[in-house]
Amino acid sequence: MHFKRVLQTILIGGFLVLGTFGLFAQDYYLYVAAESDDQVHLIHFDGESQQGKITETIDVGTWPQENEGPHGLNISPDGEHWFVSIAHGMPYGSLWKYKTGTNEYVDEVELGLFPATMDISSSTGLLYVVNFNLHGDMEPSTVSVVEPETMMRLDDIETGIMPHGSRVTDDGTRQYHVSMMTDELIEIDTKTLEVSRRLKLGKDTDNSHQTMTASSHMNHSDHGKMVHNPVEKPTWADPHPTKPLVYVAGNGSDEILEVDTKKWEVTKRWDTGKAPYNLEISHDGKLLVATYKGEGATGVWDLKKGEELAKIPNSRKVSHGVTISPDNKFAFISVEGIGGEPGSVDIINLQTLKRVDVVETGKQAGGIIFWKMDS
Template sequence: MIAGAAGLALTLLAGCGANDEGPRLLVTSGFTDEVLLLDPADGTITRRIAVDPRPGERDEPHGVAVSPDGRHWWVTVAHGDPTLHLFESGGDRRVGTVTLGLPGAGRPGISPDGGTVIVPDYWLGGTGAMSGAAVVRADDLAVVERLELCPAPHQAAYSPDGRWVAVPCPLSDEVLLLDAADLSVRHRVGLGLAPGAPFATEPGNPLVRPMNVAWAPTSDRVWVTLMRQGAVSAIDTTGVELARGATPRQPTQIAVTPDGSRLIVPARGDFLLAVLDAETLETVDRIVLADDPHPHGVVLSPDGATAFIAHEGTTRSSGAVTAVRLADGQVLWRTAAGVFTLGIAWRPGPGD
């Protein structure tokens, strides 16, 4: 671990406020350097917020996360000098920005008490070189620590009970389980081509490419998408792989229904939304999302009834967001939204 806040560039503005709108979807548009706010009821884009530290350059807003109390949200910017931006939900006003001192920035994780943000260094240009994460104090955006973890960690995800942080490492075929108390690596889980298979991946040349994780509501296991293999793996908090199930091609992000019974997984390569049984990891439903290419991000409504999917788009087409009713697979609405549309999060409304 490397402590300190060297290279910190911080701008912090005063202000706080309550959300004066209904709930919103926060969606990152990587190629237009924006965060889009959508009404989850009908997909209307209600606001576009520029997140563009270098006008004229592509900065790529990447990951977005909301505080547990819904009063603030954060977005990472991956290119140039990667940064973390803090917004208050009331008016969606930017109140702080910090330069992370990392080569890249992936999907941030927020501690259940809302006090800490972990930003993994998704540094694909490192081609397998060791990398890590910045630990940021949420209230004033001070970088209080830098962690050495693995090549190009993509996401940091706290368990609901706050005891663990899971970090998938797509360039080294590992999932790390960190003790949230001191952020030490307790388990380094290597993933071969099958559970228990020899783990011999060379950094930078992955076989299965673990990309994103989601915790069980009980905090006793975490699921990870294996994008290159086309599978989801279940890992317990002792670092043991419990099971693995096949998915459609290129599973990306993953969400868990509130009761913990189903996993919702966009399959980038097959333009599908896969629904998996969380215990057996069998695919129980495949919902076709044929109108928009490369489904990537996913977030569920608080009741778990609706999945909202961010589609990347292509170099020749815009991205999009679709809403899918999980009970019957019906697409409720579709909105063209941004380009290279990756991150998506649910921001609650007042009183939610």
């Protein structure tokens, strides 16, 4: 953590003392995608003035006359590159790679139908992106595995229907995502590149048969039998940074679910605002920040107490993504807007639990990812 030094005069024991004292002040940088404008914005937030602004707008996509839909974003572990999933294609979407700072295009690779969210394993170095298949048939989709240095697609792992919320554990050994239309949390072994376990999220579900092995895969007909009026309709999964827990956004059931990965069962259910969509756990593991897409608000939860500390109205309707600064002081929320409205990034101070600024963006602000902090 860096500090800006300021010259101050203070009174100590009746004497004036002139000196420099460290005051917290940071520059924060993040990327957000404007899906309906085919743009990605680089945003700078001044932690001292608590004001943000767009410093650069990057046009993405190939065809100016078509909306190609930049959706998910992520940053390489070394901070040198950023990646964006281009959701629409003919028919397949793609993954594009850019240089951070200069925002120069580097390379791209074709993926599946409507590629969405992604994460990179600290263990394997590979990138795992879910193919959400928003406009395709209701059939099992895939998680594409990409080697980000060469931008080679190494594998497509069959998963559930409409997968979303790709997040990897801090040790890089497990990738978690959800299957929206089969009410499942799915775990991938990042080294074997195979589904290791599936967990049905319904309240009255028997999960005794859900563990998968390398020689025991479900075929398409098996998946088809699992589709029956999804209730939870999960849209996001985020593993806890230090505990064997994964938190899931139940978009259809208006709840957050806590899953114990050792017991492989749902251990807690918290009622939330309408239609929680994305969520992120603070890096110290104390807070969970969730967007409530159905009511244009953001919830901040104390994980130890299981209590919602605040529900903060967003600047407009259709709340989308969330990313938290590494110092756990600020949450940045992407808000889509409705119709022809611009999107926005709402900035929430996690100490005061207040919204401190709003940065206007292009239409349908969605994917959002933190890049770096500078002094």
